[in-house]
Amino acid sequence: MTMPESVQDARLPQSADALRQWVVVRVAEQARLPRSEVLPDVPLAEYGLDSLYAVTLAADLEDGLGIALEPTVALEHQTIGELVDFVLGELEKERAEGV
DSSP states (O other), rough: OOHHHHHHHSSSSOSSSHHHHHHHHHHHHHHHHOOOOTTTBBBBBGGGHHHHHHHHHHHHHHHHHHHOTTTTHHHOOOOOHHHHHHHHHHHHHHHHHHH
């Protein structure tokens, strides 16, 4: 099944650096901080992000990458680095399974 172009264009970057940057931008916007102050090894909670935002971030990742993620993924993987590594691992599993 081929996705419509509009859906393909809306997909998130799938390289580690690009996806990490995408998450940094979203966290910075939500926390109202300059991007330069959002670091991949700092727990998301230190930016004042709550569980509601963590679930929203997980849904955005799920929708943008086209993979199934638990709503609590951003709570379980507490830094941007951990979250991106986990998500990319899940994406790789999906590809390997041919889904």
